Amino acid sequence: MSHRACVIGAGPNGLAAAIVLAQAGVQVEVFEAELHPGGAARTLELTIPGFLHDFGSAVHPLAVGSPFFSSLPLRDRGLEWIHSPAALAHPLDDGTAVILERDLRDAESSLGPDGKAWRRLMGPFAEHWTELSSEVLRPIHLLSRHPWLLARFGLNAFPSAKALVRRLFRDQRTKALFAGLAAHSFLRLDESLSAAFGVLLGGAAHAVGWPIPRGGAQSITNALCSHLSRIGGIVTTSRRVENLAALPHYDVALCDVTPRQLLRLAQDRLSEGYKRQLATYRYGPGVFKVDYALERPIPWRATDCFRAATVHLGGSIEEIAASEEAMRHGRHAERPFVLLAQPSLFDPTRAPEGRHTAWAYCHVPNGSEFDMLGRLEAQIERFAPGFRGCILARRIFSPVAMEKMDANLVGGDIGGGAMDLRQFLFRPTWRHYATSARDVYICSSSTPPGGGVHGMCGYHAARLALSRLSG
Numbered sequence: 001m002s003h004r005a006c007v008i009g010a011g012p013n014g015l016a017a018a019i020v021l022a023q024a025g026v027q028v029e030v031f032e033a034e035l036h037p038g039g040a041a042r043t044l045e046l047t048i049p050g051f052l053h054d055f056g057s058a059v060h061p062l063a064v065g066s067p068f069f070s071s072l073p074l075r076d077r078g079l080e081w082i083h084s085p086a087a088l089a090h091p092l093d094d095g096t097a098v099i100l101e102r103d104l105r106d107a108e109s110s111l112g113p114d115g116k117a118w119r120r121l122m123g124p125f126a127e128h129w130t131e132l133s134s135e136v137l138r139p140i141h142l143l144s145r146h147p148w149l150l151a152r153f154g155l156n157a158f159p160s161a162k163a164l165v166r167r168l169f170r171d172q173r174t175k176a177l178f179a180g181l182a183a184h185s186f187l188r189l190d191e192s193l194s195a196a197f198g199v200l201l202g203g204a205a206h207a208v209g210w211p212i213p214r215g216g217a218q219s220i221t222n223a224l225c226s227h228l229s230r231i232g233g234i235v236t237t238s239r240r241v242e243n244l245a246a247l248p249h250y251d252v253a254l255c256d257v258t259p260r261q262l263l264r265l266a267q268d269r270l271s272e273g274y275k276r277q278l279a280t281y282r283y284g285p286g287v288f289k290v291d292y293a294l295e296r297p298i299p300w301r302a303t304d305c306f307r308a309a310t311v312h313l314g315g316s317i318e319e320i321a322a323s324e325e326a327m328r329h330g331r332h333a334e335r336p337f338v339l340l341a342q343p344s345l346f347d348p349t350r351a352p353e354g355r356h357t358a359w360a361y362c363h364v365p366n367g368s369e370f371d372m373l374g375r376l377e378a379q380i381e382r383f384a385p386g387f388r389g390c391i392l393a394r395r396i397f398s399p400v401a402m403e404k405m406d407a408n409l410v411g412g413d414i415g416g417g418a419m420d421l422r423q424f425l426f427r428p429t430w431r432h433y434a435t436s437a438r439d440v441y442i443c444s445s446s447t448p449p450g451g452g453v454h455g456m457c458g459y460h461a462a463r464l465a466l467s468r469l470s471g
Contacts, residue, residue, distance in 0.1 A: 002027055003469050004249075008241050008265060009256030009444070011039025011408065015224040016068055016455030017254045017443045018233050020462035026469070028233040031247075033240035036218070037225055039256070039406050040414060041453050043216025047293040047393040051357050052350045054217045055405060056414065057453045058341040058359055059310050061087075061204035063220055064211050066454040067134050077223035077230075080214040082309075084346050087205040089300075089308035090177050091383040093315060097302035098173040100181075104206045114174035118202075121168060124152060125203030136200065137456040139432050139448040140425060157196035160188075164195040165317065172316060178202070179320040180312035183337050185419060186285050186363055188328045189321040192421045212309050212343045216350065220453060241265065244440070252439050252465050256458065258283075258408050258416060258446045259428045266440050274436035277429040281446065284419060285327050286399030286412020288372040289361035293393040297356050298342060299386045309346055313338040313360075313379045327363045332370050336362035338379045355392070366411035368399050408444060416445030433461035441465050 003026045007018045010032035018028045036042050040056025047053065063069055064081055088100035101107040104126055108115035125132050131146045132153060144150045156164060161182035165175045182189055182198035204210070213219040225235050244253055244266050255262055259278040267275070297306070305311050314320040314337040323333035340360040344350040350357045362376050373396060380387045397405070399412020408416070417423060426432075428446045435442060443461030445451040 003251040005252045005254065005465070006031060006247060006250045007254045007256065009039065009408070010037035010221070010225070010235055010237070011256050011444070012041050012063075012220065012224065012453045012455045013443050013445060013458035014039075014254070014256030015221070015228060015458065017256065017458030017462040019072065019224065019228050019231070020459055021466065022228060022231045022233040024466050026466070028228070030228070030233065030235040031239045031241050032235060032237045033407070035238050037235055037237055038218055038221035039408060041217040041221050043218035046291045046395040050352045051293040051355065052216050053291040053357055053359060053395070054341070054343070057217050058343060059210050059212055060217070060220070060453050061201060061208060061210045062452040062454040065129060065133055065204050065208040066456060067130070067137060068455050068459040072227055074220075074223040074227065077226040079219055079223035081211040082214055082346050083209045083211045084307060084309040086304070086307040087210040088180075088310045088312060089302070089305040090180050090312045090314075091300065091302045091305055092173065092176065095301050097304040098177045099304050099307065100177060100202070100205050102205060102209050107206065111174050112171060114169045114171045117168045118174065121156060121199065122202050122206055124149065125199065126206035129203060129207030132203065137449045137454055138460055153199065156199050158192055159195050160190045160192055161194040161198055162190045162321065164198070175317040176315065176320070179317040180314055180337070183314070183320050183324055184339075186324075186327075186415060187420060188325050189317070193419065193424060210310055212341075212347060214347055214349060216343070217453070243267070244269065252441065252469060254441045254443045254458070254461055254465060256408075256444045257442065258410055258444055259442070260410055261407060262435070262442055266435065266437060269437040269440055271436035274429070281428045282418040282423060283366055283410045283413045284415050284417055285363050286366045286368055287361040287402065287414055288364045288368070288376065288399065288412070289359065289397040289402065290373065290376060291395040291397075292358045292360070292391055293351070294356040294358060294390045295392050296354075296390050297345060298358060298380070298384045298390065300384045302383070305383070306345065309341060309343055311340045311342065313340060313383055324363065327365060330365045332364060332368065332372060332375070333362070334375065335379060336372065336375055338362050338376055340380065364399060364412065366399065366413055368412070415451035419450055433464050438468065
């Protein structure tokens with residue numbers, strides 16, 4: 001007799017979980033509250049008709065480098081990756097930019113006095129990305145198939161970004177480059193684990209690149225949905241599930257939701273102790289995001305910025321550290337670290353001919369209602385004088401507006417929860433994907449390995465559910 005499963009939420013993790021179950025012969029139905037599947041991996045006309053904007057994720061090193069996504073025939077389902085000539089540009093006040101080159105040898109050459117140190121740091125992880133990604137994109141486990149590689153990663157990942165930079169690099173340009181990578185963590189740069197994000201994203205840049213999907217992040221979602229349909233799964237959109245009890249009987253339910261939503265969905269099935277554990281889960285900082293429809297490309301002072309789909313705007317390591325320090329203490333940085341994507345430079349499907357799109361966001365305290373538009377655009381103007389004159393339209397998303405678009409983005413938290421050392425090991429509880437109800441699992445970015453479009457949270461949750469079903 002075939003088992004039946006439901007998945008709540010059609011984000012990348014929910015779809016990954018559904019595919020794993022369907023591959024094993026389980027009858028799967030996915031319920032998505034919004035009109036379009038994808039969660040934060042959606043592409044919408046957010047400003048002017050004809051301008052396609054990624055609501056959430058835009059550049060996808062962890063998607064192209066995902067062990068599970070890499071095993072699926074997503075290219076056959078229409079997914080096409082576009083690589084900009086350089087992975088990342090980081091402009092500086094002197095009118096130049098430090099570039100993260102995809103080729104490790106080019107990176108070594110471009111980083112001058114720190115080139116050899118950069119290669120020593122990133123080389124082993126770039127060269128063994130398949131092994132590394134299979135280890136770090138899962139819960140921490142005492143048994144490892146690649147213990148020496150994982151130990152090497154841990155020695156560089158667990159210190160703070162500031163400590164690693166002091167140990168390895170001499171040039172301010174290299175320090176700024178690594179600080180921008182580490183700031184993706186939403187941690188202070190003097191906190192443990194902040195270096196992990198810098199090492200992981202840097203290694204990915206050299207191993208698999210920082211590509212964009214042709215047509216936007218929705219192309220990833222569409223490819224996953226298409227593959228799921230081909231193997232028998234069903235995705236139902238505009239179907240908001242308020243309580244699992246309202247659904248027909250399923251042998252197992254996997255929930256691509258955060259702890260706050262899980263408490264509401266499965267409240268009658270969860271033990272009081274488990275509900276207390278979920279209630280103590282801490283969410284991370286939020287983002288203030290702006291989508292732009294542009295009359296022309298952003299007028300970067302440093303021409304190297306035209307080579308990269310991703311641009312980090314933060315100046316020096318000291319300035320980036322000050323921005324993240326302010327955010328972590330509930331303040332709003334005067335000069336925020338800004339992450340910017342300019343996909344239409346490399347993908348003409350995003351805008352009408354001759355026009356362009358861009359998105360930019362900065363980190364703010366969770367649930368912040370402070371208007372960061374002036375400060376964010378001042379950072380872009382600082383490195384691209386005349387930027388405001390390019391704007392045809394903009395769409396502003398405060399943390400509250402982000403959550404309204406996707407209930408998983410609690411308070412604007414795009415990472416599924418605080419990623420500090422205190423919450424790193426047990427996310428969201430010591431059970432990880434399991435709950436106190438044997439037929440209910442959580443498979444969102446609030447579980448290991450955390451945020452990012454990689455599907456590995458859903459993959460591991462579904463594997464656990466299958467092992468219990470078969471057992």
